[in-house]
Amino acid sequence: MGPDASQLVRAFRSGDRAAAVQLIELFYGRVYNFLRRLTANEADAADLTQQTFGRVWQRLDSFAERSSVSSWIHGSAYHVYVDWRRANGRTEARPSEWWEGHPSLGATPDEDAASADMKAMLYRHVEQLESDLRATVHCHYYQELTLQETADALEVATSTVKYRLRQALGELQRKLGTDKFLTTDKHE
Numbered sequence: 001m002g003p004d005a006s007q008l009v010r011a012f013r014s015g016d017r018a019a020a021v022q023l024i025e026l027f028y029g030r031v032y033n034f035l036r037r038l039t040a041n042e043a044d045a046a047d048l049t050q051q052t053f054g055r056v057w058q059r060l061d062s063f064a065e066r067s068s069v070s071s072w073i074h075g076s077a078y079h080v081y082v083d084w085r086r087a088n089g090r091t092e093a094r095p096s097e098w099w100e101g102h103p104s105l106g107a108t109p110d111e112d113a114a115s116a117d118m119k120a121m122l123y124r125h126v127e128q129l130e131s132d133l134r135a136t137v138h139c140h141y142y143q144e145l146t147l148q149e150t151a152d153a154l155e156v157a158t159s160t161v162k163y164r165l166r167q168a169l170g171e172l173q174r175k176l177g178t179d180k181f182l183t184t185d186k187h188e
Helices: 005-013 017-039 042-062 069-087 096-100 109-127 131-142 147-154 158-176
Strands: none
């Protein structure tokens, strides 16, 4: 029975370069098999195994022995694999059943796109409003000021803010042909 992995690391640190070769021989097959399972491809697994042992060789002097040599080498292999996936834009394939079992809690991409389009169109129409109406809409809706804060910022009465908002919303409804803009008191 040959030396264990920890003994090989210590021997390498003492200057025995052959110990590193023995360490690679000890773990090469296990690391290759691990990476072959992750990549599902023999050629990629062989490349990644070489990269793993290149990384191990470079960092063997700094191995802190906080874990076993085996877990450290397999951790290096896993990080090489993750880096490879990221660099090549690879993602893990998931079956449709998996995706159906994990619905998104937020809006779907098409809902996000529709919302962004509507916001852009609405913003363009707001920018076409008369100056006082536009400033009132910006303060109240885009800056999220209350009616009173909007009135204070524009130095007008609260009733003027309400009137301007109703007038602006009416114009936007006519331009957009929708009933989505009926509320004027978002923040009382």
